[in-house]
Amino acid sequence: MTEDAAMSNFLSIFISSILVNNPLVVLFLGLCSFIGVTKKISEAWSMSVAVVIVTLISQQITFALNYALVYFDVEYLRLLIFIAVIASAVQVIDIVMKKFMPAMHRSFGVYLALITTNCLVLYVALVQIAKGYSYLDCTAFSLGTGFGYLLMMVIMAGIRERLETSNLPEVVKGTAMVVLIASFLSLMMQGFSGIGG
């Protein structure tokens, strides 16, 4: 494959995982945080930046680790090892950030710990192997999925901040309204289907 073709493949996977296969509203990954931490834009922003970083780092580690699993013929341990890697990666990032970027660590707060149970990180680690992507494509896939998550979280937080002041009927307050907005966002994302191949 020439460099140009590799680059265009990178871009198409990146864009299609942001828009066409958006993790939140199309693939339904990480909906808990979609409802839990979108009350304010600043919260949503911190959470999604943390998710982007963790997804990328754990994807790089699991991509390399998969070769070891195949070499030693213990592929049935993949799920356990991957979840352990993600949990420890989150811990390590937490410690490193506390030491070198205390201000950023304070803004992330508890969200960093919550990422271990976010479906999105494990999904990226497992699906990159199931799809048999090359290294560059895997990186595009994880970055795109992370940014797709960021996009939807920030949009949803913006809408919810506006809704705070509006007069909603009592029945749809809270979760019901968030899921309703999510369905509209999902409808919007269907318009992109076909982009990026």
Place this chain on the structure above:
Amino acid sequence: MPTLHGERKEQKNNKEKLSASEQGADFFIDNIYFACIVINGFLLFDSLGGNSMQDEKTPITWDTFWGEVVERNWVLALTIGMCPTLAVSTSVANCISMGLAATFCLVCSSVLISILRKQIPNDVRITAFIVIIGTFVTIVDYSIQGISLSLYEALGAFISLIVVNCILLGHAEAYAFKNSVLATVVNAFGAGVGFTLALLLIGVPREILGSGAILGHAVVWNNFQTWLVMISPVGGFLMLVLWIVLINWMRMRKNKPAPKNDGGCCHE
């Protein structure tokens, strides 16, 4: 005079004469006996208790089971674990298999966690929960792959993703880690049934409207125009909204407060 050793040898010889299927059945029964003994041992160990001081006795009532199904339904009342609910509810067959798989993992992992609750140190409990849950999810993952490859492809990564399902982790944290084994079995089974019920409540209307069938059998009139939006991701969100609004409305009419989400690993 046949010695014990001789008897065993005779039995062994008899066993060799049995057909393969009989041998399989024998093996199965032996293992069931073994499992029963182990489980009984654990129950005894549990009732005696390492230190009975902190062992609070929770009475097992009908509410232990039924409350999890209706009142504190994890998906519809607490809105936890919605990722697999929405993703696989495009057809009823997927719903049932996902419900069974999750219930199996939930009951098995909760029982193991409840048995080991005095041994697991408090600081590393989440890691321990994830490893225990992950073991059972791997078993289910490979079993489904063996049973039906088309089902495995339809459910996609969501079988593996049971491991990060908030219902399992939330149940382990909120209930299994604090209660006796018997109460945990009943409660976990209730939670599993509640999850399957929620899947079906969302999945049945989606399949009827989206593809005009239930489990592949057509149930609508001839020139019925199928609603494509119902089998797309949008339909999942819409059905969930309808149920949540209905539940909120019923709760408001009865003036009941919403159940508190005390085990929530992912909500604020």
